[in-house]
Amino acid sequence: MKQLWLTSVLNTPWRVLFGSLLLTLLMGAGISKLEFRGDYRIFFSADNPQLLAFEQMQNAFNKSDNILIGIAPADGNVFSAETLSLILQLTDAAWQTPHSIRVDSLTNYQHTEADEDDLMVGDLVSQSMPLAPQALARIRQIALNEPSIVKRLVADTGKVAAINITVQFPEVDKNREVFDTYNFVKQLTDEFSRQYPQVQFHLGGVIAMNNALASEAEQDARTLIPLMFLMIIIMLALLLRSIVGALATIIIIVIAIVSTLGLAGWAGIFLSMTTVNVPTILMTLAVADCVHVIASMQFALQRGDNKANAIRYSMQRNIMPVFITSSTTAIGFLTLNFSEVPILADLGNMSATGVMLACGFSLITLPALLYLLPLKASLVPKPESSTVMDRLASFVIRRHNLLLPIMLLIMLAFTGLISLNKINDEAVKYFSPNTQFRQSMDFLDQHLSASASIDFALNSGQSSGINQPEFIAAVDSFSQWLAQQPEVVHVNAISDTFKRLNKNMHGDDPAYYRIPTAPDEAAQYLLMYEMSLPYGLDLNNQLNLDKSATRIAVSLQNMGSKQITEFERKALSYLAQHYPQYSASAASTALMFGHIGERNMASMLQTLPLALLLISLLLALSLRSWRMGLISLAPNIAPAAIGFGIWGWYSGEINLGLSVVASLSLGIIVDDTVHFLAKYQHARQEGRNTEAAVRYAFTSVGRALWITTAVLIVGFSVLMLSNFRLNSDMGLLTAIIIFTALVIDFLFLPAFLLKFDTKEPKRHA
Template structure:
């Protein structure tokens, strides 16, 4: 049989078991929870940026293919600031040479580059000499230092890549090839080694500074941000819950029971996620905070209804039973609709957000199960006392209800105008993202990347592979000319920091082989000459400094690496389109591949919003269908859409004023908050309809009844939810922080709409219905009278 408002057959059975056997209900619930929670040991944390993308993501596939062809380019950058801001002192060059050597000790390192081991070329008697730019640092003269500075600052492969244009900052770049077998161990191992090398360098070179950047440190930052959130935000949220319930409901027993339900809901969810093979990431690690707030909301509704009954003089057992009878169906509905809202996140193109949605959906259902089983059972056995309310005394919610009812004709248009005015700013929002800004300034990676951006180059790297179509085709003069023209065009772009291209090396080699005559600093005239120069050069290169990161095995393709200032997703996609257009117009005979981590994020950011809009529409349809069936009224199901959609619209309008940038993290807020804000609507409408249908109340009285029965619970649960997501907004990981902030804003707006807009709307609609019904009845009676006229008496 279906659940009815007062519990129905299933509800009566449940109430009976809890009432007669509370201890057994507690024990069985604990056994089930701990058995499920045991699966949490299977959870592993993945911090590499690839976790944000599906395996078949076209941009990710292009990037992985680029890595296979030209070797991996995952890197750590030691950004070194020397004492005195002069890279070209004998003391600093010696320290930099030592740092370069020690960087080879970084686990999984395959390449180490700095100005000290840069392969400087020159000729002696038609012989090509290839050697480190800096050697024998202990014997360098002032003239030697001047020559090294001059050579370094004139070399395009060094400036803004390994040394700043002014010579005040340098970089030691370490390329690593992580096996990927144990990512949870490999990444921390690399980070630990890098930080140890940094500490040693700073100890031996007082006055110097080192910043750590690069793609590996980005992955480490993802990992550490999630770990920090788990160690700080969740305990803080537990503290907020305990204080909130303790102060607002003034019950130690209720607080203890609520915290236990929260703990069991979180533990069971994480355990089930482990059994199902989920993994944790930055976004999905925020699931416990969200589950915590949802579980608290369920418990608060039961507690407030129980206290309401006890204040009316009921004993504890009767009050708990009545509270369950009143709240079983609404809590079940809110849990289902919340789960549907979070399940809509499966439409997202971002796997961690899909995992987050699925985990919170599971958590919502666990919270429902525990809140109607172990929670009332605990309330049965724990001591709880509530003072009866004197007859005739009105509480603040009754007074607030009176205000809303009295001012409904003013509130409805005023709030409507405010809503329309706020939503008008939605157009201020721009779908955009900047993955470097995913972290706040307290994160070392963010500080390092900002410093690197201001003093050297950005972290936005795009790799362009140009395929000639034939083996050894990269030596063709036509091919080299096209690549060089493209490289020069890229250098002219205002956002370009550095271009690493093979043609610069070939120009230098051509000059070397012509007696270092500057007039020969140009591309070789023939394919044979270019091939010969490359062969001589490659044979002279030491281990770890070959050209495999620039040319493929059969020399049919070459890679140009472009480093930009830190671009937003829109700017980056704009550059991608411009690069494709340049080759279509200037070198259409060559095949082009463009890849890079930043580019993958940029495309994902652009695509995520459209997929989430689809998911939200589906969720909205499902939730409306559920509410229409549950409320036994299609009209009220449609009416419920208004307070469910408006909060997100208003919130995004306000966001257009606050920030205006909508990235990947905010694209999921629409579907996520839909499942949460519908809770207030369900509880208010269910109480309103109860008064209308079972008590025969008029609309105004029904609104007063709804406020009296559920108003206090709604504002308390809203406070807890807003506090919970505000705690999430304190995350150093902006993915979670912005999501938490906008969600908190949306939930708060939902309460305002449900308190100031929905009641006047319900009264207006139902009063209009009654007037129409009265007119129809009067018309029917008139028709009957006309059909059966009363004859006048004589």
């Protein structure tokens, strides 16, 4: 069967090539359907409970997608005539931002004041206002004492001010909309920056994050993929020493990548922050298949075989291993489907498809290609590394009694470090400190409160209920409780507005800075205030349509995902305990990221045993031995355990990208074990004793194992250069685990076999 198929490939190589090309073109045509999405919502499935809560809140109140301009003058004082007039101009210009529905700034803050029986409502700073020192002092005094803007639109030190632009996208072409909005604001601040060189501008907010997601992905695609290509060419030159062999490998890799991306396009999968690195991962995984096939062929050519026979020899040796290792790798990636994060599932599906396509192409197209290309025997003689392997085998055999306990101890020690890991997902921290976005956000967080926030909605349960004094009192005491929490930077609650209006309505008498005593009082003050507010600065972002509920916006210190979910729980239980009559909910993007890390980890931990079982089954089947399947468990589980232990000691922060590494790497590292055990078992079945079988395994696959490990480590290390931590952390930890797997297969597995597999083989399994 195998023979028949090989013969037909070798008899009609042109037909095979043509067929492969046609298939690649058909699949690859889907690339035109591939679109890129750089929107934080791609991290969440449509039924994610925090996303639903967030959307519900956005529907009841206005949207809160925003872009924030931080303004930092060199003299550290925003209350200067020059800086205030800059803010004034920039605020005005910001209304031109595409899709903007609201602009809030220090200057257009609607200050209220009583003047006898008039209620004066107007911009805190306006064009016509003379900015003499006295006026500046007054503006500073008002701004720094107004709870609704201090630490939100101006730092309490007066060093930094901010303009917050709220946008509502029509969501027809969201990428384009984000890009247009961000670029408009970027150009605007660049222009102002030229005009006012002494002032620094920083862009933050959700839109800046979405833009950074897209631009960092683009950066990855532009730098990592070419770099990976370069690395592959260098590796091929070192390993194969044959231009033709390298060319054939690159052709196979390219058609595998093109087909995979095309299939993704046909399947309606979009490119994202994570899937943009599928080409890099595929290159890493596919190169090993090709190297195995070509190296074996070169070996046979060197032996004096003719080309057809050399290919036959290579294929016979490699079909099973290539197929099995590709399948286990694909299974590892497919477990990502159990992730809570859609783009990680996409990454898994695309990689799994790509690995199987690469497998097919290297077993069908590659032999035909090699048959037609003028491939010569490798120039390098069989290197001396087989003697290195022989020496390693001798060492392990000699010292196995010592190696086994030492390795076990090391394994246990590192595994013990796993507990140092904490799950943490903060969207801002996904970006490396080298990125402009992260630097801006860090700066803004230092002076204002930009990245972590939670919105609480408190519902009175009745129309106009927000005017009830007892409801306002509840909002007020909740907001005071919030302000007392150490994590809280800023609270924006309607109760402050009611108190201020009550004061204004009584001739600015400070004694009236309290909650109105009757619902009609509150309602009428609010009506008067609302009738005085200009376009875009209304209360729709704080009150819902029938005024039954209010939104309380809380800005928090930059904190980990665990702390933010803990804070949410604490705040909601305060409300449940003190105000059980009102229904409450919490939502924000920070909460969405805060919850997804743990949920994702929980679901990935549940699938890990399943992946392990599937892969061990496949292994047992291919080795035709339950015993070997069982023995393989330890060297398959240990690398990930050690890897996460090392991670706990090195970083201790587990993000979404890392939560999938255990099952993803399992499919890759299992290959080493398969190869080693297959050779070992082969020798045992031929009647050799354990020692001889271990030596045989070392000398026959040792070199191939360290070469593929080196290729994989280089490949995943390229991902480490990504500025997006989900990718760089995933690359680093996967590389660590793959390296650990090789060490275990070389030092622990043989020692284990030498100790426990000593029975002379009598029966064939």
